[in-house]
Amino acid sequence: MTSLTFRRVTRDDFPLLARWLANPHVARWWNHETSPEAVERDFGASADGTEPSEDFLFLVDGVPAGLIQRSRLADYPEELEAFAGLTDVPDGAVIVDYFIGAEEHTGQGLGTAMIAAMIERTWTELPGTPAVLVAVVAANRNSWRALERAGLRRVAEGPMEPDNPIDDPLHVVYRIDRP
Numbered sequence: 001m002t003s004l005t006f007r008r009v010t011r012d013d014f015p016l017l018a019r020w021l022a023n024p025h026v027a028r029w030w031n032h033e034t035s036p037e038a039v040e041r042d043f044g045a046s047a048d049g050t051e052p053s054e055d056f057l058f059l060v061d062g063v064p065a066g067l068i069q070r071s072r073l074a075d076y077p078e079e080l081e082a083f084a085g086l087t088d089v090p091d092g093a094v095i096v097d098y099f100i101g102a103e104e105h106t107g108q109g110l111g112t113a114m115i116a117a118m119i120e121r122t123w124t125e126l127p128g129t130p131a132v133l134v135a136v137v138a139a140n141r142n143s144w145r146a147l148e149r150a151g152l153r154r155v156a157e158g159p160m161e162p163d164n165p166i167d168d169p170l171h172v173v174y175r176i177d178r179p
Contacts, residue, residue: 002061004117009047009055009067014039016057016064020101029140030099031164052076058098058114065105068098068118072126073133083133087156087173090130094122097134111146119150123178131177137162138170147174 009017018034020026032038045051052075058066073080073093083089096118100106119132136143138157148154152174159169 003059004113005059005062006056006068006118006121007059009043009057011044011047013047013057013064014043016101017043017067020067020099023101023103025103025106026099026101029137029143029164056118058100058110058117060105060110065102065110066098066100066114068096068114070094070096070118070122072129082160083135083173086135086158086160086171087133087175089133092128093131093133094126094129095133095135096122109149111143112149115146115150115152119176129178131175134174135160135171136174137164137167138172139167144172144174150176152176 014036018036018039021030021032022034032042043055046053046055053069053071055067055069057064058068071094073083073089073095074091079095080089083095096115098111098114100111122129122132134147134152136147153176154172155175156173157170160171162169
């Protein structure tokens with residue numbers, strides 16, 4: 001049986017994150033700088049526990065396969081405003097963002113497994129969370145299909161600032177409510 005686990009990102013993981021962010025299937029949607037300084041800037045505070053966002057490595061049989069970020073929307077007013085412009089956002093809602101890092105781990109359902117496992121973990125670890133929301137560029141069909149397979153439902157679509165400037169602003173918003 002395959003073991004699927006999470007652990008918090010540490011500074012020792014930054015070289016791995018840089019490699020993953022440079023992979024074409026990740027870079028296409030995340031459009032993230034991969035220099036040590038950029039990875040430090042964007043993941044350092046979370047790794048140190050000084051930012052409210054949480055970054056986790058997703059491990060398959062102990063081997064890192066992906067990254068998933070979890071944040072309370074209330075901690076990020078600009079994000080909250082963007083979501084609230086498209087859909088109802090309950091107090092205490094959480095958002096996630098994610099990717100499967102290595103090309104060899106794609107196409108195996110691991111994205112769906114990672115999303116579903118983090119949602120279950122959220123219900124347990126953050127008992128006041130009424131819902132998990134995710135916004136995805138509408139063109140990123142693989143991502144929104146993984147959300148649907150993980151049990152989320154599409155609740156809205158509309159313009160949001162894309163991570164990659166080549167993308168149309170059209171996003172789809174998915175939601176799952178606490179059972």
